Amino acid sequence: MNRRVLSLFRPYAGRVLLITGLIGLSAGLGTAVPFLTRAMVDQGLLAPGGPRAGLLAALLGATAAAAAAAGGIGVLQAHLSSRMGQDVLERLRTDLYAHLQRLPLTFFTGTRTGEIQARVIGDVAEVQSVAGATVPAMLANVVTCLATTACLVALSWRLALVSICLLPAAAWLTARVATHQRRVVAAVQRSRAEMNVIAEETLSVSGILLARVFGRQDHGVRRFGDESRRLAGLQVRAAVGAQALGAALQALFLVAPAVVYLAAGLGRPPTPGTLLAFTSLQARLFLPAGQLMQVAVQFRAATAVFERIFEYLDRRPSVVDGPGAVAARRDAVRGEIALTGVTFRYGGHAVLRDVTLRIRPGQFAAVVGESGSGKTTLAHLVMRLHDPDEGVVTLDGVDVRRLTRDSLAALFGVVTQEPVLFHATVADNLRYAKAAATAGELEAACRAARIHDRVVRLPDGYDSMVGERGSRLSGGEKQRLAIARAILNDPPVLILDEATSALDAESERQVQEALTPLLPGRTTLVVTHRPDTVRAADVIFVLHEGRLVEQGRHEELLAKGGRYAELVHRLPERGGSVGAVPAGP
Incomplete structure (x- = not known):
């Protein structure tokens, strides 16, 4: 599944490489700051003979420049990542919609309309964070972790080994939460789909009319309310799980510098500047490492949504x-x-x-x-x-x-028992059969179907809205309009x-x-x-x-x-x- 999700980015391989390069450049500038800090402490503040103000000012300027450059590159990288994510999302949404158009009628007769709408709109929107933020964040955190680890080893391989040994505990916590979050997210998506189905069934013109005729408005409210409360409970569980992971990782990362100080005291201690630079870099390792683990949780949870989308994409058209x-x-x-x-x-x-x-x-x-x-x-x-x-x-x-x-x-021209009319103008409904039809052709078709005189009596004539499913027309008028549409293309x-x-x-x-x-x-x-x-x-x-x-x-x-x-x-x-x-x- 993960490989299939990542394959969505294959058409954007060039953009991914550019984003990765920008991430690497930003990470390199970021890791340079702790080394500048070490120089400021060891060679500027604690230099033999007292602090060296000129050097400190120069190093401060270099630090500010590095930070500003890293920030600017980060903004550019975020823009490119967001644009790529939206492109992936748009392509997935359009491909899914186009694929559904090719599925057999038996699929639509056996699947609730609200369920289909939930997957096309709701589920695809849910993966937006994965396409626009999660995958770029994974790249950024992986590059940052690798660059930071190399710098830690350069400063002190012994202390670097101590820091790296703390990461498995964080990985174990993340794996536990990831499994829980994936189940919860799948349940959230099912609940949202059910709410969409209820709304689609009960808030349509026919649904409202049926509820009022039989006095069942309260039943619809209770049904929707029950599912809404279930969804709220599931979302609370998802939020608590994410927060629990964040709290556990934060506690681990707060303890990590103390562990480094202890390890430094057990052997030959490094210079103060080196120790300060090391703990600064350690934060740059643990923070992206923690984010990478949280992103892994989000990515794994999102696979539940991708599975629902791919389930439809994997259905084969029969014709x-x-x-x-x-x-x-x-x-x-x-x-x-x-x-x-x-x-x-x-x-x-x-x-x-x-x-x-x-x-x-x-x-x-x-x-x-x-x-x-x-x-x-x-x-x-x-x-x-x-x-x-x-x-x-x-x-x-x-x-x-x-x-x-x-x-x-x-x-073929087709007229069915229940004519399908869109909430659009008379002209738009007619042109569904022939997009390039002229006003004269529309009128000729309506005259042939004996509906022209009724259309011109509407407030805006052929530009009048017909209402939801043609609700502003009588049954016979809707049927004659459908006949006009069917014969428009002769x-x-x-x-x-x-x-x-x-x-x-x-x-x-x-x-x-x-x-x-x-x-x-x-x-x-x-x-x-x-x-x-x-x-x-x-x-x-x-x-x-x-x-x-x-x-x-x-x-x-x-x-x-x-x-x-x-x-x-x-x-x-x-x-x-x-x-x-x-x-x-």
Whole structure:
């Protein structure tokens, strides 16, 4: 794990070398000060014949210059270290976000949104100290310790040996605390993620509405408060552990000079200046050594956070561009869709079983069946959001796995049961499908979807904010705006996944009227559990428990008296049919 964390800095090897050089220069200037101090004592204050004021002044100037230079170099080194840390952090955050974009839908259906947000934002922010401060601090302390040890040996190898022998005790204390801190930090991160989940679930528009409808605000407050108190307790434990280590190391370092004095008295004592310089340098050894040990604790504790990040980065996308994948030529796409012997399993359960069907170019096709029959999964396979476990899905006779994902995605316009709208303007939501769309193209798409007149009545027209998840629009208006977005890029294939099933009868009629003129000239696949809404389809495919059990036109399937007829007779009539000519006033 530590090697993997350090590998994040590999692209910045040149900057690391520069920082290390500056640290070495700063450490060299710092270690020169005790030698200047020795000269001031032995040759300036205690010189035969009395103090030498001129020499003392010169040595004072040299000491001030060395200290100022070391301080200036330290500021430059800190700037470079912080910049490098932020670059590492930004790259890690962006890589994680980009990687999540490529993970299969099954990952997102099985993971809470708040948990994902906690890792992308909270966990990456937690490692900021490691990237921006901990690793540079490790370098600085290692260089300082090595330089100081060399100077101590130069002053008195015997006393240097005594000082170095004190370090194992500090190392033992650090190792004990490090193990404790790592467990606590991991628990802190889990608690923060849980708080993020609670906030995301209960502070959304739907969460607030649900709590008020059922009078459960107090329940949410208690749940959040319990987790908040747990987090506070964990953070106290982490703070106490760090302080305990600091106190133990401080006590050890305070005793160290006395040990040196004792060792000096047992043999031939050094000069007063040498002894003073040695104890000054000893502080420069023990202080960075103690900091290095504390940094080691922080680094080891931070590995718990890195493990959470790397856990996501180690997940492999299930749908990737294969070797030799080519971009689909939009101008050459006819829109023929075929599934041959397709089986798809999720969690060991077969959602689709040996499905074979064909949709001709420009055809209006429908997939019907009860909930759980595999309808939406079939649509996802057509768009290559999943790959089949067995069989093949083709577009115009080409296996979709031989087409690049980006070029394939550009061929589809999709409208789902719950339209996804961002808290942004109408124009921004529309341009999500076509970033370079002009104002004229936006208006044309909205007119085609029968939503333009409503948009222009909004306070700022196309620059009006739609609210969280489109909360400022009705269900039918949100759906028609989603239709406008889907057709903005004039896709050759249009997929409607339960696009009207959640609407009331009037909203459903309006959406169907918006859809009807958009279907000719493009292949359309409608997914629904209500067969009465797709009576005008050119072909209807009936799924039952993942198998294709019937196919044909509405009248043909009704006459058979099979599964389709059973679905039609079971469900009440609600409105018109998608693709049907709307009734006059």
